[in-house]
Amino acid sequence: MTPVTDSSRTLLRTCPLCEAVCGLEVTLDSADHITAIRGDQADPFSRGFLCPKGATLGHLDEDPDRLTAPMVRDRATDSWRAVSWDEAFGIIRERLPEITRAHGNQAVGLYLGNPNAHTVAGALYVPLLIRALATRNLYSASTADQMPKQVSSGLMFGDPLTVAVPDLDRTDYLLMLGANPLESNGSLCTAPDFPGRLKALKQRGGRFVVVDPRRTRTAKLADEHLFVRPGSDAYLLFGIVHTLFAENLTDVRVEVEGLDEVRAAAAEFTPETVAARTGVPAETVMRLARELAAAPTAAVYARIGTCTAEFGTLTQWLVDVINVLTGNLDSPGGAMFPTGAALGIVRSRPFRTGRWASRVRGLPEAMGEFPVATLADEISTPGDGQIRAMVTVAGNPVLSAPGSSRLDAAFADLEFMVSVDRYLNETTRHADVILPPPRIVQAPHYDFALLQFAVHNYARYSRPLVPLGDNLSEAEVIARLALAVSGQEPTPGLDPLTVVDEIVIAGTLHKAGMADRRTELLGENTTEQRIDMMLKLGPYGEWAGGTLNLQVLLDNPHGIDLGPLQPRLPGVLRTAGRKVELAPRQLLDDVARLRARLRAAAPEMVLVGRRQLRSNNSWLHNVAPLVGGSNRCTLHMHPDDVARFGIDGQVVVKSAAGTLTVPVEATEDIMPGVVSLPHGWGHSDSAQAVAREHAGVNANVLTDDSLVDAPSGNAVFNGVPVTLTPA
Ligand SMILES: Nc1nc2c(c(=O)[nH]1)N[C@H]1C(S)=C(S)[C@@H](COP(=O)(O)OP(=O)(O)OC[C@H]3O[C@@H](n4cnc5c(=O)[nH]c(N)nc54)[C@H](O)[C@@H]3O)O[C@H]1N2
Numbered sequence: 001m002t003p004v005t006d007s008s009r010t011l012l013r014t015c016p017l018c019e020a021v022c023g024l025e026v027t028l029d030s031a032d033h034i035t036a037i038r039g040d041q042a043d044p045f046s047r048g049f050l051c052p053k054g055a056t057l058g059h060l061d062e063d064p065d066r067l068t069a070p071m072v073r074d075r076a077t078d079s080w081r082a083v084s085w086d087e088a089f090g091i092i093r094e095r096l097p098e099i100t101r102a103h104g105n106q107a108v109g110l111y112l113g114n115p116n117a118h119t120v121a122g123a124l125y126v127p128l129l130i131r132a133l134a135t136r137n138l139y140s141a142s143t144a145d146q147m148p149k150q151v152s153s154g155l156m157f158g159d160p161l162t163v164a165v166p167d168l169d170r171t172d173y174l175l176m177l178g179a180n181p182l183e184s185n186g187s188l189c190t191a192p193d194f195p196g197r198l199k200a201l202k203q204r205g206g207r208f209v210v211v212d213p214r215r216t217r218t219a220k221l222a223d224e225h226l227f228v229r230p231g232s233d234a235y236l237l238f239g240i241v242h243t244l245f246a247e248n249l250t251d252v253r254v255e256v257e258g259l260d261e262v263r264a265a266a267a268e269f270t271p272e273t274v275a276a277r278t279g280v281p282a283e284t285v286m287r288l289a290r291e292l293a294a295a296p297t298a299a300v301y302a303r304i305g306t307c308t309a310e311f312g313t314l315t316q317w318l319v320d321v322i323n324v325l326t327g328n329l330d331s332p333g334g335a336m337f338p339t340g341a342a343l344g345i346v347r348s349r350p351f352r353t354g355r356w357a358s359r360v361r362g363l364p365e366a367m368g369e370f371p372v373a374t375l376a377d378e379i380s381t382p383g384d385g386q387i388r389a390m391v392t393v394a395g396n397p398v399l400s401a402p403g404s405s406r407l408d409a410a411f412a413d414l415e416f417m418v419s420v421d422r423y424l425n426e427t428t429r430h431a432d433v434i435l436p437p438p439r440i441v442q443a444p445h446y447d448f449a450l451l452q453f454a455v456h457n458y459a460r461y462s463r464p465l466v467p468l469g470d471n472l473s474e475a476e477v478i479a480r481l482a483l484a485v486s487g488q489e490p491t492p493g494l495d496p497l498t499v500v501d502e503i504v505i506a507g508t509l510h511k512a513g514m515a516d517r518r519t520e521l522l523g524e525n526t527t528e529q530r531i532d533m534m535l536k537l538g539p540y541g542e543w544a545g546g547t548l549n550l551q552v553l554l555d556n557p558h559g560i561d562l563g564p565l566q567p568r569l570p571g572v573l574r575t576a577g578r579k580v581e582l583a584p585r586q587l588l589d590d591v592a593r594l595r596a597r598l599r600a601a602a603p604e605m606v607l608v609g610r611r612q613l614r615s616n617n618s619w620l621h622n623v624a625p626l627v628g629g630s631n632r633c634t635l636h637m638h639p640d641d642v643a644r645f646g647i648d649g650q651v652v653v654k655s656a657a658g659t660l661t662v663p664v665e666a667t668e669d670i671m672p673g674v675v676s677l678p679h680g681w682g683h684s685d686s687a688q689a690v691a692r693e694h695a696g697v698n699a700n701v702l703t704d705d706s707l708v709d710a711p712s713g714n715a716v717f718n719g720v721p722v723t724l725t726p727a
């Protein structure tokens with residue numbers, strides 16, 4: 001341990017970089033520089049776990065390329081200058097409302113990127129910006145990620161936020177498809193030290209099977225790894241469902257609607273039929289079904305590899321169908337619904353999609369959003385409702401969205417763009433104004449979203465470790481941006497944040513019948529008072545018969561253990577009949593699309609993605625200790641394919657959407673016929689010095705934005721047909 005002297009201090013905070021929500025011990029010197037980061041041993045959930053990204057948060061903080069003042073671009077010279085906050089908001093107030101006055105609200109698009117799921121500003125203040133813009137042109141990383149899970153959960157359970165997660169610490173059998181938590185640290189399954197939890201599963205005698213076209217580090221840890229043809233997981237899972245019915249292995253323990261319809265839908269997907277398409281032998285499919293049925297407890301878990309695919313929603317649906325059929329939904333050791341501590345949105349009507357459709361391609365909305373795969377269409381296609389201005393918050397869609405060359409070109413044609421971001425990067429270079437959030441250590445932290453998906457109920461709040469100084473909090477940036485896009489000036493003497501917080505607090509208390517308790521809310525500012533209110537009204541809250549409030553979390557800065565996951569059916573259901581909808585009409589209809597593709601000729605070579613431990617989507621490549629070594633942008637390819645195509649060093653990869661030249665890394669750990677390229681690279685023109693040196697190529701030049709998973713509109717990143725030629 002470094003001794004804590006007068007000039008240095010060690011403080012606690014949650015890591016905001018990924019879904020594992022690890023507790024950190026951050027040592028700061030007298031000038032508030034981060035001098036050391038360790039895992040917080042006393043955090044009851046993460047128990048000291050730390051990965052290389054969390055450990056290098058100090059380097060990110062000291063990055064000389066990180067923006068520390070608002071930036072404005074001169075379009076004529078394409079040059080940037082730092083300006084005051086007042087000047088930055090003044091420009092926005094002048095330019096953006098002019099565009100909506102002339103062309104209507106739809107003329108402004110909003111893209112919300114991944115880090116919004118990790119910030120208080122994203123959770124509590126971005127909704128204000130959404131309301132201020134009042135546009136249907138709302139896009140986010142969700143449709144490049146987990147929308148299939150949300151749509152299937154919404155249709156089955158009535159609420160898209162009611163997502164079942166594997167009860168990782170108690171299950172006897174885990175079937176994992178398309179996830180690699182040894183690199184990603186887990187997703188839609190908040191579990192710090194996911195690797196340690198998987199080892200514990202094995203140590204207690206459990207079994208763990210991985211299905212992935214690559215033999216990943218996770219697959220190597222597993223008891224069994226099965227190669228699967230990319231994009232074919234829905235067939236594999238249907239084969240399991242078929243077997244469960246055919247061999248009378250079902251044991252449904254929750255109230256469901258639609259059991260017969262599922263049986264009928266699965267009838268044609270026999271293990272033999274699906275084997276040719278998936279590459280998984282029929283006997284193996286049947287054995288998986290028998291093992292899942294026989295295990296005392298079991299959970300099926302499928303993540304990004306299966307979501308960002310042509311049949312993402314059907315796959316996610318079948319995951320929970322199997323969890324139901326084997327008696328494991330909502331049961332300890334199975335797939336369970338976590339209970340987060342903060343009051344969530346209470347949905348009164350069952351979830352549905354397609355309440356409106358996108359202008360150009362007629363794609364249905366889901367959760368109020370259009371697919372990011374059609375953002376370029378909406379900017380580039382003239383007509384009434386065309387997007388002419390964009391706001392991006394914490395996103396880099398020029399690297400992360402499918403068919404991103406089109407998006408890059410479309411952004412260049414915008415009349416005006418504002419980005420809230422830490423960096424000048426591939427996306428924000430198109431902005432007229434960039435508004436930077438403060439240092440991570442200057443932000444408060446509570447995981448509103450991620451703790452709803454945690455494998456153990458838990459809560460932790462961190463106050464800012466360092467005062468804001470001249471910076472604005474990201475909450476205030478968003479609140480002032482919301483005013484500016486409406487053409488409003490802040491009222492002198494009134495803090496815009498306080499104004500919006502008071503409105504939210506009054507509305508929430510009124511709805512809860514607690515209007516007279518405003519003065520009881522604790523906290524240093526109105527943001528904290530909102531958090532106190534959400535905790536008090538939440539399931540463990542002081543105002544709901546429990547004991548939780550902000551003070552309890554402040555008194556327990558390592559976080560508090562709220563116990564193992566508990567059964568929550570039927571209370572958590574929001575379906576019309578308050579039963580699990582096992583066969584939603586919309587999904588049964590989509591089975592026709594799946595059936596039609598069963599016998600389609602398979603492309604010779606297909607592309608999938610992969611994540612790297614020391615990367616974070618598109619934005620940690622400027623942190624020197626993280627890049628290099630194994631963290632490089634290379635195309636993984638089986639040695640037989642390398643030899644067959646006569647490739648030596650570099651290869652030209654061509655898809656329907658674009659062409660890239662990339663270095664090849666031959667590895668036995670990938671299926672023949674499949675190549676893998678990580679996303680988030682492609683920094684050759686970057687303003688960030690380190691990232692530019694480790695540029696790599698943008699995988700999304702190859703992905704095709706004309707293709708989406710029909711029910712959710714989700715992007716298709718895996719199973720992209722490609723051709724390969726030696727460079
Ligand atoms: N081919 C392919 N493409 C993919 C994927 C894939 O597997 N394959 N995965 C998809 C997935 S799952 C996701 S989630 C998306 C992610 O894609 P995006 O939503 O575009 O998110 P990031 O690439 O993580 O970019 C985050 C941006 O936020 C900025 N930032 C970081 N912290 C903060 C902050 O605190 N506040 C603000 N305002 N900005 C911040 C960073 O500088 C960066 O510009 O990519 C998707 N794209």
Ligand SMILES: Nc1nc2c(c(=O)[nH]1)N[C@H]1C(S)=C(S)[C@@H](COP(=O)(O)OP(=O)(O)OC[C@H]3O[C@@H](n4cnc5c(=O)[nH]c(N)nc54)[C@H](O)[C@@H]3O)O[C@H]1N2
Nearest residue numbers: 178179180184187230231303304305611613615616617718
């Ligand atoms: N280090 C690191 N951690 C991260 C991120 C990061 O960029 N870097 N990103 C974060 C984000 S935004 C997310 S959403 C999560 C995602 O977390 P995970 O879901 O664990 O994502 P990956 O590690 O990409 O693992 C996906 C796996 O799916 C496999 N796959 C590809 N196609 C198919 C297919 O058709 N079927 C099957 N069965 N498998 C397939 C790939 O080979 C890969 O091994 O990770 C988060 N954590």
Ligand code: SF4
Nearest residue numbers: 015017018022051054
């Ligand atoms: S696993 Fe995720 S939350 Fe934990 S230290 Fe690493 S980046 Fe941070």
Ligand SMILES: [Mo]
Nearest residue numbers: 114141144145
């Ligand atoms: Mo993601």
